[in-house]
Amino acid sequence: MPLTEPVAIMAATHWLPEVRQKPADLDPAVRPADPGYTALAVSESLSGPELAVLAGQRALAEAGWDGAELGLLCYAWSHYQGHDFWSPAHFVADRLGANTALPLGIQQMCNGGAAAVQTAAAYLRGTPGTRRALIGTGDRFAEPGFRRWTGDYGVAYGDAGTAVLLSTESGLRPRLWLHTVATVAAPELEAMTRGDDPASPAPRWLRGTIDIRATKKAFLRRYPRDHYAGIERRKVTEVISRALHDAGLTGDDPRLTRVVLPRFHFDTLDTAYRPLVAGLTTATPVDFGRDTGHLGAGDLAAGLADLLDESLLAPGEFALVLSAGVGFTWSCAVVSHPAAADPIE
Known part of the structure; x- marks a missing residue:
């Protein structure tokens, strides 16, 4: 957008x-x-x-x-x-x-x-x-x-x-300018959190404890081992590329200095996100999640808060802030620190 x-x-x-x-x-x-x-x-x-x-x-x-x-x-x-x-x-x-x-x-x-x-x-x-x-x-x-x-x-x-x-x-x-939020989806992955379970009449009807591993296992039994990983790589690449284009940036623009990663397990970041970020931008990836965990719907907003709290952007610098959720949907926001010469709108 x-x-x-x-x-x-x-x-x-x-x-x-x-x-x-x-x-x-x-x-x-x-x-x-x-x-x-x-x-x-x-x-x-x-x-x-x-x-x-x-x-x-x-x-x-x-x-x-x-x-x-x-x-x-x-x-x-x-x-x-x-x-x-x-x-x-x-x-x-x-x-x-x-x-x-x-x-x-x-x-x-x-x-x-x-x-x-x-x-x-x-x-x-x-x-x-x-x-x-x-x-x-x-x-x-x-x-x-x-x-x-x-x-x-x-x-x-x-x-x-x-x-x-x-x-x-x-x-x-x-405090920051919001230039764009790019979003892409893969609705064919919705069954990863539905699995083979029938629709139930009330929450936690089938299981007293939510078990996302069970539904993911059911989904993965139907597809090749790398099915989800391949879609994830394509979608993360697409959403970052679209966000850069919409904001009028290139991946090697010296003003682009940070990429805020989702607060996922370090393994997920190391195998999926960091290599893609490194291939698409020269910006430094930032991981704020090690002592908080994944914050549900709050990862993107918390990433913006930490960018500000840590003063990681100098005037005129840009950052990408990534988010993802089951369904599946991926988003990438582009923000910048106001430059000294920026007009006050």
Whole structure:
């Protein structure tokens, strides 16, 4: 989605629980042989939407905004939100005082945060009367319904809330410019998280604990061993190439200095993402996920927050921020640090 003009990112924050669960904390009988992370962020009581509210409050405070000034609130998640028949987007909007905003739930699994940023940017550019938006995400992968370390292949799951503030107003100085969000999908892979299971009438009807490994095994029995890997390589290549094109960049542009990787298992990053990034760009890959885990729908927003917190971009420099989720969908956002000579829109 190339934007006719960049959209201002006024804040990007995450709220990570203080508790970190390390592999050594696990019972040896269930400890993964190859954890892939030094620790996972674990919420002991707060739900995903409650974590999102905390991140949203932090973002509003950083920008000096009031929730009542928001025209749009997009909220994304990938796992259970705490109530069975409910709109978490409306809960987050209410708790942030955004009672005149349009709350919109975005359900694209772990790529939902990227889809929400893309949706909000397009909405702001296409709706002249709406100039401020908040994108929030929140996920908590609590036991016993979800085995955060061993319930899936290639990823372990941490808890977090995130928030990003976008604006198309004039007269504001952004923290970052958002130039584009490119997205590609492979719907033929949806069965990786469905497997051979029949549709059930209620959540966790077939299994008391979500078992993504079981559905992936069922899917992989039907296809050659490298079927998914081949599609992943093509789609990651496509989404990075499209994002660079839409932003008017080449992979060797000296202004492009960072590529923020998804918070996946280091094995997945080393075998799939790092080689592709190295072949397509001269930018340095950045991995923020070793002591947090994969943050569900929040990886992209958390990556933006860490870019800012770590001051990794100098004025005029660009970064790619990658995201992916089952379905399957891949996104790549292109952002830049405002140059000293950039006009204030």
